[in-house]
């Protein structure tokens with residue numbers, strides 16, 4: 610028997626970033642059905658302060674049944690394990706449980722680059738995703754399946770600096786566009802040799818600074834992928 614009372618799935622997708630927290634509601638096919646709202650990330654960005662902002666965003670967005678959250682650090686089973694660009698209080702914080710209690714809806718939390726990836730990939734072959742924003746995000750997919758917890762950000766890159774130290778927003782501001790672009794070109798060469806990917810996607814707010822010519826198997830994805838991928842968490846969960 611068909612359940613005629615079944616409501617279409619509406620997911621509130623939230624992206625916690627180092628400079629802004631964004632939210633919008635998506636339908637089952639991952640399309641936005643509300644306007645995206647953004648509130649500046651509070652300072653200091655403690656769990657309490659960030660939860661307060663998410664509460665405000667949720668109230669502006671109207672009706673939804675489930676929630677997906679992209680977090681700028683490692684997430685395991687809803688618990689945030691690292692938070693280099695937020696505060697130390699996030700380490701070991703059960704964000705999924707805290708938000709479920711606050712919003713009264715089921716919540717899934719995942720790394721922000723993973724969500725960005727879900728919103729960008731084609732689902733074929735080895736696809737790597739990196740994001741250029743406050744931090745340096747990374748996610749790897751094989752035939753559309755996520756290889757969990759890939760963290761390139763704090764891994765050595767060159768000149769005893771990590772990928773994030775050379776390609777994060779601080780480095781961009783300090784060294785300028787030219788050096789940052791040169792480093793990006795080197796990083797792409799490294800990553801291609803390391804992962805032998807079929808395709809690399811580059812997302813995040815700072816893609817607008819990219820001036821180098823990208824190889825054929827590398828494309829930029831709009832920043833909106835970071836929030837549009839939110840539906841995938843629930844699709845994966847439901848099998």
Ligand code: BGC
Pocket residue numbers: 680681682683691693694720721722740742743744745746747760762763773
């Ligand atoms: C974190 C990653 C995150 C990236 C982008 C890095 O500092 O370690 O987990 O995906 O920033 O926010």
